[in-house]
Each structure stands twice: as structure tokens, then as C-alpha cells.
Amino acid sequence: MKNKISLTEGIRFHGHLGPWLVLGLLMGEYGLKKISADKYFGLEAEISGLHKKPRSCLIDGLQLSTGCTLGKGNIKILKSKDIFVNFISSKTNKKIRVRLRDEILKTLESTDGHSACEKLAKKIYRQQPDKFFMVGKV
Numbered sequence: 001m002k003n004k005i006s007l008t009e010g011i012r013f014h015g016h017l018g019p020w021l022v023l024g025l026l027m028g029e030y031g032l033k034k035i036s037a038d039k040y041f042g043l044e045a046e047i048s049g050l051h052k053k054p055r056s057c058l059i060d061g062l063q064l065s066t067g068c069t070l071g072k073g074n075i076k077i078l079k080s081k082d083i084f085v086n087f088i089s090s091k092t093n094k095k096i097r098v099r100l101r102d103e104i105l106k107t108l109e110s111t112d113g114h115s116a117c118e119k120l121a122k123k124i125y126r127q128q129p130d131k132f133f134m135v136g137k138v
């Protein structure tokens with residue numbers, strides 16, 4: 001994939017390596033591509049169901065990969081049980097909803113401990129995003 005954010009950049013920003021961070025890195029690139037929006041100012045992200053740690057680590061990955069940031073105000077965090085991220089193109093107003101596949105959610109739930117989490121994070125990074133995400137209607 002082009003312009004893929006490195007794990008080093010992710011760690012420099014977030015402070016540690018974890019699977020949720022890496023999912024955020026990949027998900028941002030995935031979503032941008034799916035709605036053909038530009039990074040930083042071309043979209044808005046609405047994040048649901050990820051406001052608690054460690055899930056919220058995804059939000060940092062997503063800020064890096066989409067350029068949607070709390071400071072710019074184009075990222076919103078919704079407190080809900082339903083896990084998804086809406087990507088909204090500023091140019092076309094098109095909105096898509098990206099969800100995590102059940103398989104990866106199960107893997108995340110059953111992974112415990114620092115080194116197992118780092119190992120999983122690296123494994124996720126090497127794989128195709130279609131394996132973890134799917135696009136649904138809003």
C-alpha cells in the first residue's frame with residue numbers, strides 16, 4: 001500500500017505498540033480510499049464504541065492516518081456500544097460506515113499481555129485491511 005504509515009511513526013505519536021493502534025492506522029487508509037477523500041481536510045470521522053481503553057487506542061491510529069484530529073474538530077467520538085467509524089467526505093457529503101469484522105474482535109478479546117499484544121499488532125500491520133474491515137451503509 002502507498003503511503004502506509006510506519007509502525008515507528010505510530011509509536012512515536014501514541015507511545016506504545018498495540019493492536020488497536022495498528023487497526024486505526026490501517027482503518028484510516030482503508031476508509032479514505034473507499035470514499036476517495038483527501039487526508040487532513042477532506043473528511044470527517046465519527047467514531048463509535050471505541051471510547052474506552054484499550055479500544056480508544058484506535059482513535060490515535062485513526063488521527064494519524066486520516067489527518068482528522070481533535071484540534072481541527074473533524075473527528076467526533078460517540079459513546080455507544082456499537083463499534084464503527086463513519087467516514088464523511090467534505091467534498092461530496094458521501095458517508096460510509098466501516099466496521100470491524102467479528103473474527104478480529106474475537107482475536108482481540110482473547111489476546112492478553114504485553115508481548116502477545118505487540119505480536120498481534122505486528123501481524124495485523126502486515127495483512128490486507130479487507131481482512132479486518134468491511135463497509136456498510138450508514
Ligand SMILES: [Zn+2]
Binds near residue numbers: 014018021054057
Ligand atoms: Zn494504546
